[in-house]
Amino acid sequence: MDDKFNTAAGWVLFAGIIALGSSIVSGMVFHADNPESPEQPGYFIDAPEEGAEEAGPDLGTLLASADATAGEAVFAKCTACHTINQGGANGIGPNLYGVFGTAxxxxxxxxxxxxxxxxHGGQWTWENMDAWLKSPRAFASGTKMSFAGLSSPEDRANVMEYLAANGGAPAKPAPAAPEAAAEGEAVDGAGEGPGVTEGEEADAAVAAGAMGDEQPVPSDNPATVN
Structure with missing residues (x-):
């Protein structure tokens, strides 16, 4: 009985020594006592910046094709706080008839x-109204208006067209001019001779053909020189 107990105790002790040795070796290999921090903690996620938007048509271009009827449909969500009829009463928000161009x-x-x-200062220009409709809180931090804004540029343009139809508005900003062609860009076919690419020498056959096109054709009965 004692021999079996001693044998079992020996194996338990041996297993403990092996476990302790393994722990020491792994700590030395993986620097468990002195962990190394990565140069850049965490994982990099390539995500678009907050608030970034894809480039789209400029405000003048959007307003040139804006639709007041479509704007009225979008404005329906504003009627809980605003009226827009001439002489209409203020509600949670002010009456908006003729708001364009005012302080x-x-x-x-x-x-x-x-x-x-x-x-805030300034007037309700097209640009200011566009910024306000996009994000009231970003336009005027601390405003009492709880509406988050219209993220769609087309919706904002249509709503502004509807506002302009109810009380008028100043002149719209002009659409941006298209980008001009790069200076010095060659026009297709300009300055090229027949069968010759610009910058290349014409070979003998092409040159002969070109000269032949320019030469007068002798008549069948040339005049006799006296």
């Missing part, structure tokens, strides 16, 4: 604008 935060008489708007 920001001072359009509707008797409405209690937030200081973020009343102290």
């Amino acid at each position: 920001i935060g001072a359009h509707a008489a008797g409405f209690a604008y937030s200081s973020a708007l009343s102290e």
